[in-house]
Amino acid sequence: MNSPHFSTKERILGAAEELFARNGFAGASLRELTATAKVNLAAVNYHFGSKDNLVNEVFRRRLDELSAHRLEALKAVQARSEFALEDILAAFIHPALLLSLDKTGGATFVRVLARAYAEHNERLRKFLSENYGHVLKEFAAAFGAQLPHLDKEELYWRIDIIAGALTYAMADFGVIKRRAAMSEKIHRERAAEHLIRFAAAGLHAE
Amino acid sequence: MNSPHFSTKERILGAAEELFARNGFAGASLRELTATAKVNLAAVNYHFGSKDNLVNEVFRRRLDELSAHRLEALKAVQARSEFALEDILAAFIHPALLLSLDKTGGATFVRVLARAYAEHNERLRKFLSENYGHVLKEFAAAFGAQLPHLDKEELYWRIDIIAGALTYAMADFGVIKRRAAMSEKIHRERAAEHLIRFAAAGLHAE
DNA sequence: ATATGATTCAAACGCTCGTTCGGTTTTCCC
DNA sequence: GGGAAAACCGAACGAGCGTTTGAATCATAT
Numbered sequence: 020m021n022s023p024h025f026s027t028k029e030r031i032l033g034a035a036e037e038l039f040a041r042n043g044f045a046g047a048s049l050r051e052l053t054a055t056a057k058v059n060l061a062a063v064n065y066h067f068g069s070k071d072n073l074v075n076e077v078f079r080r081r082l083d084e085l086s087a088h089r090l091e092a093l094k095a096v097q098a099r100s101e102f103a104l105e106d107i108l109a110a111f112i113h114p115a116l117l118l119s120l121d122k123t124g125g126a127t128f129v130r131v132l133a134r135a136y137a138e139h140n141e142r143l144r145k146f147l148s149e150n151y152g153h154v155l156k157e158f159a160a161a162f163g164a165q166l167p168h169l170d171k172e173e174l175y176w177r178i179d180i181i182a183g184a185l186t187y188a189m190a191d192f193g194v195i196k197r198r199a200a201m202s203e204k205i206h207r208e209r210a211a212e213h214l215i216r217f218a219a220a221g222l223h224a225e
Numbered sequence: 226m227n228s229p230h231f232s233t234k235e236r237i238l239g240a241a242e243e244l245f246a247r248n249g250f251a252g253a254s255l256r257e258l259t260a261t262a263k264v265n266l267a268a269v270n271y272h273f274g275s276k277d278n279l280v281n282e283v284f285r286r287r288l289d290e291l292s293a294h295r296l297e298a299l300k301a302v303q304a305r306s307e308f309a310l311e312d313i314l315a316a317f318i319h320p321a322l323l324l325s326l327d328k329t330g331g332a333t334f335v336r337v338l339a340r341a342y343a344e345h346n347e348r349l350r351k352f353l354s355e356n357y358g359h360v361l362k363e364f365a366a367a368f369g370a371q372l373p374h375l376d377k378e379e380l381y382w383r384i385d386i387i388a389g390a391l392t393y394a395m396a397d398f399g400v401i402k403r404r405a406a407m408s409e410k411i412h413r414e415r416a417a418e419h420l421i422r423f424a425a426a427g428l429h430a431e
Numbered sequence: 432a433t434a435t436g437a438t439t440c441a442a443a444c445g446c447t448c449g450t451t452c453g454g455t456t457t458t459c460c461c
Numbered sequence: 462g463g464g465a466a467a468a469c470c471g472a473a474c475g476a477g478c479g480t481t482t483g484a485a486t487c488a489t490a491t
Contacts, residue, residue, distance in 0.1 A: 027468080043344060045252040049449060059470050064450060066468090137343030137396070138249060176419045180390045187389025190343070213382045217427035224426035233438080255479065265440050270480060272438090 028066050030056040033124055035077050040130040044074055044138070075146060078135070081118065081128045082147075086154045088114035093161060105219045107161045112185060112218075116211040119189045120204055133190035155182070166222060181218045188214055234272050236262040239330055241283050246336040250280055250344065281352060284341070287324065287334045288353075292360045294320035299367060310428055313367045314421045318391060322417040325395045326410055339396035361388070372428060387424045394420050 034056035240262035298316035
């Protein structure tokens with residue numbers, strides 16, 4: 020993963036993702052991080068200014084792409100002559116699934132993302148809300164159009180529940196242990212399927 | 226909260242809960258913690274042996290009670306001549322809601338719990354699974370009896386999703402901002418209601 | 432009242448942390 | 462191929478960390 024043909028910045032971002040997921044933001048030291056990335060200790064501050072800013076860049080690298088994929092998928096669905104609630108859910112969930120299956124650390128990043136939510140870190144929440152909040156708004160509007168009987172508050176509650184469940188499921192927090200015979204890819208695809216079916220039923224409730 | 230009539234151990238546990246929720250386990254230092262608790266720095270190691278063990282005790286204090294309440298509520302439901310899926314869900318969710326409304330730090334603890342999940346800490350996961358895993362098993366059996374058409378894997382998936390959504394909802398991670406006019410108590414009760422309805426629909430899916 | 436054990440305390444231990452600083456090496460353009 | 466800019470490097474900085482120590486203080490039971 021940290022092959023020499025990756026630039027120093029890329030190697031640092033990769034190692035940061037890995038160690039943030041495993042040990043948290045405070046728990047991952049720059050010494051371990053730079054050793055993993057096979058770069059000098061001072062490289063982080065040279066290239067990113069500070070550890071805090073490195074955290075931001077780890078998120079930006081993945082979320083720009085994830086958000087674009089989600090909005091793209093949503094557009095594609097909406098362009099069709101007819102579509103169901105499940106299709107919008109898939110537009111939201113499948114890009115996250117795809118990211119979690121990415122060979123270059125996607126699964127790791129999803130866990131970092133879940134950690135960020137759990138940390139309740141105001142700085143991070145603001146960063147995420149400011150930079151990627153509009154995506155949630157788009158999806159809320161799409162769901163709302165499909166569920167006209169639902170008032171806005173009810174709708175937001177349900178989307179919130181889904182986002183939480185998705186984060187939780189993709190980050191592999193649950194009690195469900197993947198059986199050795201099942202590949203991680205299939206395990207995650209199953210999780211996404213179940214989540215979509217579950218969420219669709221939940222959204223339709225009442 | 227740290228009034229002088231609380232014992233040193235209790236003051237430490239209270240401060241630990243607060244700071245673990247705010248700054249994480251690694252991020253909360255014993256110096257800040259003991260200052261908050263108004264006890265000497267060495268008191269943590271005197272009363273708890275180590276910081277790691279303090280973490281365990283923070284969980285034990287709350288989870289013993291939560292698990293007992295859940296099993297008690299489940300038994301009460303099952304003793305009735307008839308009951309619905311929602312009643313079992315309520316037996317699982319309402320004790321968590323009650324805990325989150327506890328005046329002496331329950332809401333704080335719920336956030337600590339969510340953090341523990343996110344940390345993916347093997348030591349903690351083992352501790353939680355070993356000490357409180359049987360509760361999940363009881364509920365799985367209860368749900369299974371109400372949903373005989375569901376195979377075991379499907380059932381476990383759905384319970385997992387619900388546990389994740391509950392953790393996130395109670396920990397207040399979501400994008401939903403409580404309106405100033407609404408008390409936190411009502412906000413959380415609403416969350417629980419929505420979650421129960423959503424989860425019941427999800428469990429019934431197919 | 433006094434002895435004994437439990438508790439609290441200030442101080443220090445060794446260690447790791449994020450960051451900084453010159454100096455060296457590499458890269459790239461004229 | 463020479464010079465400027467970019468990148469890298471080893472070493473050190475002060476600060477904060479969890480933990481330990483040994484003495485001071487408190488509580489309790491005889």
